[in-house]
Amino acid sequence: AHQWRGVIREYSDRLPVKEEDRIITLGEGGTPLIHAPALSDLVQGEVYLKVEGMNPTGSFKDRGMTMAITAAVAQGAKAVVCASTGNTSASAAAYATQAGLTCAVLIPAGKIAMGKLSQAVAHGAEIIQIDGNFDGCLEVARKLAENYPVFLVNSVNPSRIEGQKTAAFEVVDFLGEAPDYHLLPVGNAGNITAYWKGYQEYSQPWTNQHTGATVEPVATRTPVMWGFQAAGAAPIVAGHPVTEPETVATAIRIGNPASWEQAEAARDTSGGVIEAVTDEQILSAHRWLSAKEGVFVEPASASGVAGLLKKHAAGEVPAGKRWVITVTGHGLKDPDWAINNPEVVSGGTDYAAPTQVPQDVATVAR
Numbered sequence: 001a002h003q004w005r006g007v008i009r010e011y012s013d014r015l016p017v018k019e020e021d022r023i024i025t026l027g028e029g030g031t032p033l034i035h036a037p038a039l040s041d042l043v044q045g046e047v048y049l050k051v052e053g054m055n056p057t058g059s060f061k062d063r064g065m066t067m068a069i070t071a072a073v074a075q076g077a078k079a080v081v082c083a084s085t086g087n088t089s090a091s092a093a094a095y096a097t098q099a100g101l102t103c104a105v106l107i108p109a110g111k112i113a114m115g116k117l118s119q120a121v122a123h124g125a126e127i128i129q130i131d132g133n134f135d136g137c138l139e140v141a142r143k144l145a146e147n148y149p150v151f152l153v154n155s156v157n158p159s160r161i162e163g164q165k166t167a168a169f170e171v172v173d174f175l176g177e178a179p180d181y182h183l184l185p186v187g188n189a190g191n192i193t194a195y196w197k198g199y200q201e202y203s204q205p206w207t208n209q210h211t212g213a214t215v216e217p218v219a220t221r222t223p224v225m226w227g228f229q230a231a232g233a234a235p236i237v238a239g240h241p242v243t244e245p246e247t248v249a250t251a252i253r254i255g256n257p258a259s260w261e262q263a264e265a266a267r268d269t270s271g272g273v274i275e276a277v278t279d280e281q282i283l284s285a286h287r288w289l290s291a292k293e294g295v296f297v298e299p300a301s302a303s304g305v306a307g308l309l310k311k312h313a314a315g316e317v318p319a320g321k322r323w324v325i326t327v328t329g330h331g332l333k334d335p336d337w338a339i340n341n342p343e344v345v346s347g348g349t350d351y352a353a354p355t356q357v358p359q360d361v362a363t364v365a366r
């Protein structure tokens with residue numbers, strides 16, 4: 001029987017890994033691309049969700065982390081470090097554990113979701129809470145890696161981008177062609193950079209690094225890239241860093257993205273946009289996904305869907321197109337928002353608040 005072997009083995013001819021490298025993998029990638037009927041109806045097109053919460057630690061970070069930790073081992077590192085709003089730290093902690101490396105994570109104090117913190121604790125990471133936000137954590141992590149023998153596994157490490165580009169490969173492999181549009185959340189801007197790299201590589205001839213053979217392009221085109229930042233943390237939209245980013249979508253609470261220029265290049269080369277969505281729009285999309293599509297995500301992960309809904313309301317979504325939206329992380333990472341979602345609390349559309357009754361069949365049946 002065949003099972004998915006993780007992104008390095010599945011895409012070995014397109015990733016910078018050597019034959020002799022010890023591959024650190026938890027079987028990441030191969031995530032479902034599912035048809036979203038309610039969104040498709042709304043926009044009169046074909047909408048698919050790339051459900052990255054199905055990765056081993058519950059987010060897309062695992063695609064990059066298999067590469068980064070494999071690279072750390074190849075270079076003889078003993079310890080890795082990252083700054084994180086939660087998901088990167090959960091992923092780094094898990095992959096470092098398999099590799100037998102020490103893992104230190106720098107997180108903004110009080111601003112990461114409990115599910116993610118639990119993962120870092122469970123995998124035995126050295127957890128350092130910093131008085132400050134993600135941007136400050138990343139600054140410290142970079143300096144640590146420059147001055148001490150620790151290997152940086154944030155997406156400023158190119159191996160992370162290499163691993164994450166495989167998500168674009170999977171989309172094309174499944175659909176048989178690139179979609180018309182690809183939508184996703186933007187935080188530190190590594191993922192939009194990675195998708196764009198993947199789509200570009202798949203639309204050009206490729207030289208197999210092992211055999212030297214030239215491979216024909218897999219796709220005939222690249223999609224238009226639409227990225228969405230949270231309105232309170234939207235530096236690329238504003239055109240300048242945001243010193244005090246704030247949003248309920250803590251995963252993308254970032255004021256000075258490391259891959260800023262690459263994100264702008266993806267936007268401009270693809271003829272796309274990077275826009276802001278409000279917390280209200282994010283939570284409304286979060287609710288849409290769970291109530292109408294059966295997909296449970298963490299708030300930040302709903303930003304791409306929030307973007308589609310916003311653009312549709314503005315009459316900027318053409319009919320008859322094929323859309324792929326990445327939903328980046330699992331709902332169980334930050335489950336409170338299912339219950340504390342304002343739409344739910346206000347008794348919105350189709351939500352039944354939990355009721356408590358005596359242990360009695362007749363009462364329960366009612």
Ligand code: F0G
Pocket residue numbers: 059061083084085086087088089155185186187188189190191192251252298300301328329
């Ligand atoms: N969605 C989720 C669930 C994330 O965790 C992140 C980033 C993003 C979207 C944005 O992706 O940074 O590549 O633009 N989380 C990082 C972390 C910052 O530390 O876990 P990006």
